[in-house]
Amino acid sequence: MKNIKLTLFSVLFSVLSFNFSNSNENTKTFNKKNVHFSKPGTHSKTQQKKSSFVIDPPKLIAQGDQFYCPQTSINIVTDFRIDHDLSETGTEAIYIQISSGYSSGLDKLELSNPAAHSTITTNWDATAGKLTLTSPTGADVLYSDFVAAIKDVVFTNSSATASGIRTFSITMGKANYLPSTQHYYEYVPSIGITWTSAKDAAAARTYYGLQGYLATILSADEAKLIGEQASGTGWIGGSDAETEGIWKWVTGPESGTVFWNGNANGSTPNYAFWNTGEPNQQGDEDYAHITQPGFGIRGSWNDLSNTGDNSGNYQPKGYVVEYGGMPGEPTLQIAASTKITIPVATPAIDPTPVCVSGSFTFNATATAGAAIRWFDATIGGNLLANGPTYTTPTINTTTTYYVDAGCESNRKSVKATVYETPAVPIAEQETYTKCGSGSLTIKATSNIGTINWYASATDQTIISQGTTFTTPTISSNTTYYAEASNNGCTNPTRTPVNIVIYTPPAVTDETLPLCQFQSIMLDAGISGMSYSWSNANETSQQITVSKGGTYTVLVTSPEGCQSTKKITVEEHKIPQIARVDVEGTRAIIYPVTAEDYFEYSVDGVNYQDSTVFYDVPGGLQTAYAREKSGCGGTTKQFVVLVFPPFFTPNNDTYNDVWEVTGMENYPQAVVTIFDRYGKLIVQLSRFKMSWDGTLNQVPLPASDYWYALKVDDSMPVLRGHFTLKR
Template structure:
């Protein structure tokens, strides 16, 4: 809080007198003459002090106000004045705290009784001026009478809070919470340092001025939002960048706390070291931003300084002026506590804490009616149903409804089915209802904790007979008689799925449900235990146990049709053969001798000549065969008449009667062409034995197959 002291001295502040008497003069004249004029003002005031005492205002009127009505701001007002001074130019009345712009208003009622006074309402400042229509002084007695007829009104039914009214002789805004005065001095383009000097050189009825400092929310509103202009205030971070302090008045050296009335500033950029109330329309209304000492130098710029705010009061040795008085009104509010509900019937005691000086009346209607009781509590009669009462803090428009709730106890729950069967382990949906409220489910007939809430209860998975209990509850009113619901678990028929049952192509197979004495429903539509099928696929049969269980279970049988194998081709390479089918299946097996079968379709070291490939289905279904020829080309021969390898002969060539074999020496010379009548070579050319060497052959089986080429060795 600001240090406040009291004194009788009133030194008329030149700046104020200049502003009030010569507002139309240019600001630059004020800036040139403010220091000298202030000194002259002090001398003049000292001279006046010897003969005239300043007026003392005494007002009363701490009242309760009901929104959307009019109320006099004072119940009494006295202006004690020096007998030598019986009149003054103006009286100012301001809503100095709690002001709601656009909704709050001050006006003079009964204007016909005050012909010597006219009013001027400043909606921005929340300030009403009473003065003469001619500019002449008005007697203090006339001002007293007029102030008694000034009324306050608020147009909103939702208005709340407290309004403080300051009544003062001087034009400066007065704040009762600080007992300080605040005056905006217009001066376009003035620097912060010049404003600080001018403020400190000024006085107001003997109080020394300084650039305003702001310590509370109501002070921020009065200076920032309700001031007649915007300009410099006494904050700076010139000493330490980023650390903002008040550097003027009794708070000099105190770190600024501006979180409650500013947002987004300061931005602490460059040399912006001085606090300036922001121009309306820029940022948050009534907030401040940081500027350089000169601010913007561009005329009309929103950041060009428009003046400065001077504060008076609180300096060491000063006593507060008594040229101002204050009253306040409070808009009453009441918040009754809602009592706990009762079951079926009962009485309630409703309580509410009133504002000091307010009497609460209790009603059973929102408007009008007769009060049922008075005081901070009210006890109802015995009630059998929910009822609304109203707490009235003295303003009908501020009546607050409070509902006292009577909840009926619900009936015993009823269930759709007291016994619910289920086939096998799993969840069932249990249903119960009552005439009102909700259903809670339990695992015991009494006590324990609810495991589910709702009319439809999906149980957890259960595999044995279980009983659950339904209990009806209505907002805490419980019918303690619980209704049991039995869950009976029946075992479904035990069936076993069968997979990949082989079915030979073109044949039939019998499928069996696998359990007797049941009802059957096959996916084919059959209703017998067994069915006969002749195509592959997936077959299902629903097997249902006899009543009362009537539990179904489904068996799935997959039938895989095994096709008769078809040979696409057989490829040979020397003594190796690979058998290719048109469709390979894992249920086929292969052989080249009809006895030894294998899963692989590749065979090695097959003897030369005509061979047979065998392919069969592993489960005995029909198979297939195909002949193929293995041609064996000897790698060498030794024509020495020892009966071993005496000739070079291609084994198996006899199976190709149209085949032709030609033999060449290493230089490509044709030596012999073997005919079907003679398919061997004895190693001679024109009956002359050829030397040991490598020789080359070319075999053409027919026009559909490629020519086979290779070489062999003749050894002697």
């Protein structure tokens, strides 16, 4: 609030002579022959040599704090009068302004019946929110005519959603009057004026005896009236010239009061209204200035240097003078004010809903002094009750009521919610079946609301909500329960939904051998089922097949559970031996075609997967090859020739002769023996199978001897050596 230090004074009627050379606002004077006003911003019309009497300015007294409903018309006063000196009968103009809460483009003041006020013409300034009443001829208008006209001035707002408070100031001077501060504000155009010059110029101005100063802005009401509703941009009384970043009001009664600390990201201890990014200290910018209209936030402030720019948005265009609040100043009544309040009823939150039926109590608050009304329709309707509380009769359906504070256009809806109790849920199936463990989706519906699912008929823990419920994995028979609920209104009867788990047929995949040129029987493995063989077009438990491949059978239980068995039939050939290679005592069996399911032997008893055999006895031997699962086999004889590495012809019955074991199996075989010098010693054949170590019955000396074995013309000659020991 402004620090208003006004003292009441009584004007003493004394004889004074006045020199108006330094007066610049309304100082009223009169003498016995002539009474006149000096106009705002001018000197007196004449400098009277005769004695003059100082008189009180007129006193404006208004009544009319009222409620207003949007989109209607209302007189701004309920009563109005101007108390004035009998010597004064009129003045040039009266100014009526919407000084707070003004909504530009929607609010308007106008004379309701101008034809009844022929001595007055009006001018509405939509930017300033100000209605001016003057004479159409420029002459003074009688106070009585102004009083009559002001009683016919009306306020309108064109928006159905208008809200808040509008304050109307009625004043005789051109300066804007703000009832909340009881101060007057005047914008003085002066292109390019410096801040220091504006400060001095403002201090030189007076308004009906009130001292002027560069405006100080302490509230949003002031900022709006000065910045948005004034006619231009200009200087105000803020500066941080004393200490950079500490902004103070340095004019008027608030001189020395800090209102901002820092730059654009600073803070205020009371009120400030900087434009976006201001103050920014772009240079030596130490003085507060109302921003150019249309540039940034309307009516906001920026910081400038003492001179500002030479042109453009940051060129000073004038300054704002404030009057009022200086110590020792008189209390003026050249302005009066009224206000209208758009009443709004604010209902409390809606009462708690009920099930089936019930009575509800609504509560609401309203703008102070406004009467609360309750209706059954948003427009018109029946008045149900007056006052902050309304209790409904018992109702069984959801019902909307409406409350206002006297304005039908501002009605608010409230709702009494009645929820219906739903019917017993209906399960899509009473019993669901499932083959094997797992989850499945069950379903239940009701006529209204939602479905809660429970694990038992009495359990209170909801495990799922919604018409469908996908169960967790279950492996045994289970029952779930569906309950219908509508916003807390619950049908107590729960519907059971059964789940029966069947065990699928237990099958085991198989791999079976099929002997070449034979057939095999395939068995599904479980009796009493239904069967469907995929690649045999058969429906019996067993089928016979005669070729290899993969066979599948779908086994279906009487409950409809299915399992698929796969039988892999591997067709096995009967082995055939191509040849047997012998290397010393090692024999290698070569089958015509090698298969993993073949096994081999050289004695017909001991079988192995390998075809290689070691330490095979000399002589005629038999090679065996057979299929492991018994499909059949084959044999082939072979000879193992054993050449002794030495012999000892000493008649001890051990190694007394040298002979080739197995040679008897080759009738055409010839072994030729040589000494170390290549001399032929003896030839062995089927007629002579051994050598006793003599030549012509003469014993030969102990030494190494060489042999060459020619089996027949189809086999290579086998060569080697052995030792004769004595």
